Amino acid sequence: MITVLLADDHSIVRSGLKHIINSQSDMSVIDEAENGEVAVIKALDLKPDVVVMDLNMPKKSGLVATKQITEANQDIKIIILTMHENKEYLYRVLQAGASSYLLKSYNEDDLVDAIRTVHRGEAYLYPDATRLLLEDYMKRSNAAVEDNHAKLSGREQEILSYLAKGYTNKEIAEILYLSIKTIEAHKSKIMDKLDLKTRVDLVKFAMKNGYLDFE
Structure with a gap:
C-alpha cells in the first residue's frame, strides 16, 4: 500500500484528491496538511511514501516545504501539484527535490500514474514539461x-x-x-x-x- 500525505490549503481540493487516491486499491491517504509548515512536520513524523503538495500555500510555500522534506528524508517522494505551467517554476521545483511536477488541469489518471511512478523511484512530468527540459538542454548544449x-x-x-x-x-x-x-x-x-x-x-x-x- 502506497501511503500518501496531502498538502493543500483548500479543504475542498484535499477532499477531491483524497477521494481519487483512496479509490485505488494500492494507495491510501494517511493524513492531510493545510499549509506548508504543517506539511513538513507531518511528513517527517509520519514518513509517507508520497506527498502530494500544492505549490502555493500559507506559512511555508510548497517549494520551501519540498526542499526541507527532501533534505531531511530522501525516501519521501514529492509530487508538486500546481496551476503554473511555467519553466522557471519547473526548474525550481526539481532543484528543490520534487520527483514530479503536475498541472491541476490534468485528469485524475495522471495523478494516480504520478504517485505510482514516483513511488518506484522514477520522475514523472507532464509532456510539455519534458519538452521544455529537452529544449532547454539543447539550447544550453548548443550554446x-x-x-x-x-x-x-x-x-x-x-x-x-x-x-x-x-x-x-x-x-x-x-x-x-x-x-x-x-x-x-x-x-x-x-x-x-x-x-x-x-x-x-x-x-x-x-x-x-x-x-x-x-x-
Whole structure:
C-alpha cells in the first residue's frame, strides 16, 4: 500500500484528491496538511511514501516545504501539484527535490500514474514539461559548443580536428603546409584556451563537440 500525505490549503481540493487516491486499491491517504509548515512536520513524523503538495500555500510555500522534506528524508517522494505551467517554476521545483511536477488541469489518471511512478523511484512530468527540459538542454548544449568554437581560431579548429583523428604533428604540418613547430605552437594554444591537460582530454573534447566530423 502506497501511503500518501496531502498538502493543500483548500479543504475542498484535499477532499477531491483524497477521494481519487483512496479509490485505488494500492494507495491510501494517511493524513492531510493545510499549509506548508504543517506539511513538513507531518511528513517527517509520519514518513509517507508520497506527498502530494500544492505549490502555493500559507506559512511555508510548497517549494520551501519540498526542499526541507527532501533534505531531511530522501525516501519521501514529492509530487508538486500546481496551476503554473511555467519553466522557471519547473526548474525550481526539481532543484528543490520534487520527483514530479503536475498541472491541476490534468485528469485524475495522471495523478494516480504520478504517485505510482514516483513511488518506484522514477520522475514523472507532464509532456510539455519534458519538452521544455529537452529544449532547454539543447539550447544550453548548443550554446556551449558555440562558445567553445568562439575560443578557437579557424586554423586552431582545423588542427584540433586533425589531432583528434590521430594525425601526428608532422602529418598535420605536411597537410597544411606548415612547420612542425607551428603545429606544436597551435596545439599548445588550443590546450591552454580549452584548459585541457592531456591528449586524451583533447580527444574527449573533440568527440563531445563534433570535431571528429569537422571539415
